Amino acid sequence: MFLLLVLLLLIGAAGWATSAVLLRVQRLERRVDRMDRRLGLILDHLGVVEPEPAGMDGVRALLRDGRTVEAVKAYRAATGADLVEAKAAVESMSGHA
Incomplete structure (x- = not known):
């Protein structure tokens, strides 16, 4: 007890x-x-x-090619963002927000 x-x-x-x-x-x-x-x-x-982080041209190129997952990874590498932030940013860049 x-x-x-x-x-x-x-x-x-x-x-x-x-x-x-x-x-x-x-x-x-x-x-x-x-x-x-x-x-x-x-x-x-x-x-x-x-200023825009280095590597954003690559993110936009991946988006133009329809490679969203790779674009999110590249965004994270360029900015240090977490997955949720990077996904939202990439979606807003592509106009799918």
Whole structure:
């Protein structure tokens, strides 16, 4: 019985700790999103245009050839984007978003 009580307390503590960490991560993600929007506004105001990463011509060539999967891989290699971000970007480049 004592072991069961200790186990339940440990599970509860782990759940609380996980919840606290997730809430902190969500707050940090919102803060980063706000900062990213502000930085975008500043760059737009200053007329600063972010240069296109090297390798994007190859991505567009793969898209023209209908090789979408290879284009996503090339986009990831050129930008360091994750799979979801790369897929969305390539789809928007091809007009299928």
